Amino acid sequence: MLRLLATIKKEWLLLLRDRTGLSLLFVMPVVLITVMALIEDAPFRDYQELKFDVLTLDNDHGRLGKYIREGLEYTGQFNVIDSLNGKPVQESQALEKVNAGDYKICIIIPQGATGSIVSNANRIVNDLSKRMGVPAILPVSTRKDSLNVLVYFDPASKKAFKSAIHQAIDNFLTQVETDLLLERIKQQLKNKDIAQQDSMVIQLKAVGLKEQLTGPSQQLDVISNSVQHNVPAWSIFAMFFIAIPIGGHMIREREEGSLVRIRLIPGSFLDILGGKMLFFMAVTVVQFYLMMMVGIFLLPMFGLPKLMLGNSQLATFIIAVSIGLTATAYGILVGTVFKTPNQALNFGAISIVILSAIGGIWIPLEVMPAKMQLIGHLSPLSWGLDAINDIYLRNRGVQHIWLHVGKLIACAVLMLCIAAGVEQRRMS
């Protein structure tokens, strides 16, 4: 125990004297998380809180235009713009603005669109009436060509964004068509049976759609905010950066000869290794909680949402320790395999960036291609992030994170075994 505690104290003193290492471990991650959360806030807000200006040309001046306008405004995500500089929007002008990226969308409702829908509804009702033996009395247009609501997108628009808009406008069209059809049916029935006119209610939407919570005391949409992704993700990234100082320390100890001196002292080397690992694991856990504090207290000061921590603090602590263990083991492996601090620094930094990129730290794994998702799930950083998402977003507890914890510990043990093998080979 004395050897272990002495090693912890020694590592503590060495870290205190290494101001660059301290800033790398504590200051840089705070800056990184703050910057990344701010930068990625906009993409995360694309479909939630950001409002887009939609240029609208209503050549129809009928019910369809009104429905589309009201529907877009009702979502709260769009400002419907139908005039520029006090003048009605012209089609050529609108296309130019959208093409230049000044506006993301332009919707052009063709003249006669509502009339076309009314005529179609009348045709259906007349047809039904005929089949029921009732005279067909509703007027039908003789126009044969079909009309389209035209939608123009900024060429830089994302596919998902386009798809969402398409779906929304299609929904408005269906709604107008349905409403007009029902109106016509009612009108026809009214003509047939006056006595029933007041009591007749046609309700088409028997089943609705309602978003519900999957877990207790959790917010909807919390999963898709920038803070909720970036704080845990970049915290794990920063924790893995402990590999660089560990690797550097180990190589310097080897180069300076203090490792040889330690090996010449009687007693198990595991005490020394254990002390080193415990110390750096503690550093990573402190790092983790510091980053969580950033998410809870600092980021809201920049107008970002507050980090939600889920319900199981024990599970959070266990996963933080597990990530710290794996990160520390990685540092020991890097420090054992490489011969110079420069090699360890370069490899350590680049490998962590790669592991983080494929592990869903930069962007969530679910938006990556299927093959990359498969590869991404091999990254220890993704195991840590998955576990934290389970705790923070799905309100899961200790019993749900064991698989992730097991994978992290197994990975740490494997890396330590490889490091032991390399060291054994070097000594022999």
Added chain:
Amino acid sequence: MTSILVQDLHKTYKGALEPSLKGLSFSFQKGMITGLLGPNGAGKTTTISILCGLVSADSGLVKIFDLPQTAAHREEIKKLVGIVPQQIALFPQLTAIENLEYFGNLYGLKGKPLRKLIDEYLQKFGLEQNGNKAVHRYSGGMKRRANIIASILHQPQLLILDEPTAGVDVQSRSMILQFLRDFNAQGASIVYTSHLLDEAQTICQEVAIIDEGKLIVQGTPANLIAQHAACQHLEDVFLHYTGHAVRD
């Protein structure tokens, strides 16, 4: 009783073209200051590494105070032996006291007895005013002295020093050599390597000159000099046996 017994030691490092040791044999009696001398590449460092258990020999026998240097006795031997490596095997960012406390703790020493021991040695080696200074701020001689203290905290019976006076000033050298004499007078055996043969001649009671992984000659400096009429110093004997060709 021998402090060190080496018999027919062979060692070839992986990937090396030449063996480092080719049947090296020698022994030193307990309680003596002895020198293991040889030109660069003679096999001194390999021999010391095998003596202290850092490197395994391909074949041969090594005994420290009659204990074979095997895995079974390695821990016991570590308690008996202190090694002063050629490198300054200390943490440069820590002070001398922090270094010595750490290595003392690793030897199982702690508290006031350890602190008292550290203070005594710092005073003995003239570092009492600089104990709280980071080692990287030390001069070469101060580093060498602190390096020695870290190796003797556990009061070893055998002290092996690899070029302990390399690159130090005359005062530091004198202090180190005086310490070796004092430590030896307290009963410790000392094995010492150096390229400074006048120093070896002065301090060593017996020397073994090795070259190309084999023992060339062993004896007291006086006897070795006496055996060759043309030789007046140990350096002459050394050159007589190892030649004048420059070694890399």
